[in-house]
Amino acid sequence: MTDTETAADSGIRARIVEAATRLLREQGVRGVTTRAVSQAAGVQAPTIYRQFGDKDGLIDAVAEHVMATYVAAKSETAATENGDPIADLRAAWQAHIDFGLANPGLYALLNNPDRAGHSPATEAGIEVLRARVRRVAAAGLLRVDEARAVAMIHAAGSGTVLALLGTTPADRDPGLSDALFDAVTAGILATAPATTDPGPTAVAVTFSTVLADLPALTDAERALMAEWLTRSLTHLRHSTTR
Structure with missing residues (x-):
């Protein structure tokens, strides 16, 4: 295939994905039929099968496209002007809620357990959340380990969207998200930075964020120290649940 043919093929694929995305937003999953997409994209139905294999392949491509666009937008606004990590975290939370409510069909696809575990775009979205949580930890304001914080925020955010989507817009509680x-x-933030109100978990979490930048340590020493910190945080997590 020549470069010209490859470019043309990519253009057709993009046009099909854009048409399917528009139908999904306007009509939901049921509106994304092969016939409707082919008409909206100005292509023949066999072209869709050649590009995506089947309807599920097309739906996956649409979901990945929208999620990738969303993640890119979140990454571009990774920090507030005043550099407040808590404000950044709240902004990321609200962006997630707004996206889910604006794209209910797509949100359901993106959070389908059958595809969420192997979706690069979904993982990229969680990676953005990890970066926000890391900033909170680096500021000494996290009193659980980063993995637990990410899991709690992700689960709560997804549950919030699903709860709101399960309620008619007129009956939704406008303050539920906040x-x-x-x-x-x-449950995860410290009332004061670890430097002023030290606790074993907060100190360990904060220290782990700067471990990679500590001078005069070999890679083996950093790895060993990271193992100690992980072991300590695991012990602290288990001891608080007994």
């Missing part, structure tokens, strides 16, 4: 964010962060 209330749940506050409830989750109350």
